[in-house]
Amino acid sequence: MVDRFGRVHTDLRVSITDRCNLRCTYCMPAEGLDWLPRAEVLTDDEVVRLIRIGTQRLGITEVRLTGGEPLLRRGLPQLVARLASLTPSPELSLTTNGIGLSRIASALRDAGLSRVNVSLDTLRAERFAEITRRDRLADVLEGLRAARTAGLTPVKVNAVPVRGVNDDEIADLAAFSVNGGYRMRFIESMPLDAQGAWARDRMVTAQEILDRLGERFDLVPVERQDNAPAEEWRIAGTQTTVGVIASVTRPFCGNCDRVRLTADGQLRNCLFATKESDLRALLRGGADDAALEAAWRASVAGKGPGHAIDSPEFRRPQRPMSAIGG
Incomplete structure (x- = not known):
């Protein structure tokens, strides 16, 4: 699938539920949201059919399952197994908050999942409870260990630094990844919270993140691969890499190769799409594969040049991140 700017789209993010068992302050209100x-919500058969069309007819090679919290989807290992059995078989990964991962990591690996990304914004139990409104840090850490043991590697840890909340833990999180054998990813916070409370001055920029890391570690640049969103550095003296996804201050829209499918079957050609x-x-409605392929191609063909967060023309999408999928 090629858009009007020549970008080839091979990466599909599929939200399989909008439900979540955390209430992160930068994502949703304490009372949660009105779930679909x-x-x-798309059935397993519908998810499999759309991904089959994507892989067989549209050139999709990577599929990441997201949420909400995807581990809340019933029968997840069975769904993963069906996706892994497609021909051609896509590379399958999953983004999760890690709660419950310890119980299902081996089953997911056996079903055909390749790797996981786990969200973790703090290593302090009290702060974790403040950020997520749930006292579940121990469960997330157990899930990380289980994923590594099961071979869902490389296990990546995603953190969103917020000024005055957890930005004093940037180097600590990187050290945690070195000691645990994980890959650390820091992500600039984006205006995708349900409350509409995102403020740019609370966003910790990519440069600030690198400056904080540089105070403790020697960072060796790693050549950027393909259209990967993260700029990467290796921590000298280790094999651990740390990445920064600078969606706001260093947008990578010009090389974007992603499309997103929401849990209710809406195709989005950009994370910040308004349509x-x-x-x-x-x-x-009974559409055949050719009609679905045509609709998919038309959506990608209409993709804009970028999200324009830093311009006066920027418009927030109506859906929050939890309803779009990561």
Whole structure:
């Protein structure tokens, strides 16, 4: 799939639920959100069919399952096994908050999952409870260890530094990854919270993150591979890499190769898209594979040049991150 700017799209992010068992302050209100009615969420058969069309007809080679919290999807190992059995088989990964991962990591690996990204914004139990409104840090750490043991590697740890909240732990999180054998990723916070409370002055920039890391570690630049969103550095004296995803201050829109499918079957050609293509309606209306392929191609063809967060033209998407999928 090629858009009008010549970008080839091979990476598909699939949200399999909008539900989450945390209430992170930078993502949603304490009371949570109104979850999608189950009848509106794509079934396993519908998810598999759309991904089959993506891999067989549209050149999708990587599929990442997201949420909400994807581990809340019932029968997840069975869904992963069905996706892994597609021909051609996509590279399958998953982004999770890690709660419950210890119980299912081996089953996911056996089903065909390749690797996981685990969100972890702090190593302090009290602060974790403040950020997520849940006292579950021990479960996340146990999930990380289980993922590594199961071979879901490289296990990546994702953190969103927020000024005055957890930005004093940037170097500590990197050291944790060195000691645990994980790959650390820091992500600039983005205006995708349900409350609409994102403030640019609370965002810790990529340069600030690197400056904090440089106070404790010697960083060796790693050549950027393909269209990977993270700029990477190796921590000298180790094999550990640390990455920074600078979606706001150093946007990588010019090389973006991603499309997103929401849990209710809406195709989004950009994380910050303000329009969606309703694939679920086509699916449930009896559309054949050719019609679904055409709708998918039309959506990608209409993709804009970038999200324009730093311009006056920027418009927040109506859906928050938890409803879009990472």
